Amino acid sequence: MRVRSQLVRRSVAVLAGLTVAGGAVALSTVQAQAAETGTHASAAVAAAPTISIKSDKTTAKAWAKVSFTGKTTGIAANTAVQVQRLENGKWVNFPATTKVTSKATYSVWVQSGRVGVNKFRVVTAKAASAAVSVNVTK
Numbered sequence: 001m002r003v004r005s006q007l008v009r010r011s012v013a014v015l016a017g018l019t020v021a022g023g024a025v026a027l028s029t030v031q032a033q034a035a036e037t038g039t040h041a042s043a044a045v046a047a048a049p050t051i052s053i054k055s056d057k058t059t060a061k062a063w064a065k066v067s068f069t070g071k072t073t074g075i076a077a078n079t080a081v082q083v084q085r086l087e088n089g090k091w092v093n094f095p096a097t098t099k100v101t102s103k104a105t106y107s108v109w110v111q112s113g114r115v116g117v118n119k120f121r122v123v124t125a126k127a128a129s130a131a132v133s134v135n136v137t138k
Contacts, residue, residue, distance in 0.1 A: 081097060094110060115138055
């Protein structure tokens with residue numbers, strides 16, 4: 001019985017050693033890939049860039065100014081921000097752009113004569129915001 005007990009303990013120790021070694025190999029592989037690309041291993045798990053949007057109005061008269069503001073993460077200052085409107089199921093560029101500030105924010109305004117619910121969002125080359133709705137009235 002004692003021999004079997006030692007065999008079980010040794011087998012468990014060998015398996016544990018292989019598991020630890022496997023983790024070390026995986027970590028060194030990530031580090032090697034990062035070194036090849038000139039990045040840090042932690043950059044491999046960096047969060048995706050984001051952009052938010054907030055409207056100052058939910059209802060506006062036709063052609064009234066509606067301001068959008070938001071914050072960004074992972075998007076460089078001076079990056080272009082494009083306003084888009086949902087038209088017939090497709091996002092179409094709206095004639096309003098701005099740039100990300102050094103504080104990772106943006107501000108832009110639009111005017112729309114399209115009566116009814118207008119859905120807007122903002123996009124950069126790396127991210128798109130959620131949509132906001134503005135009900136435009138006569």
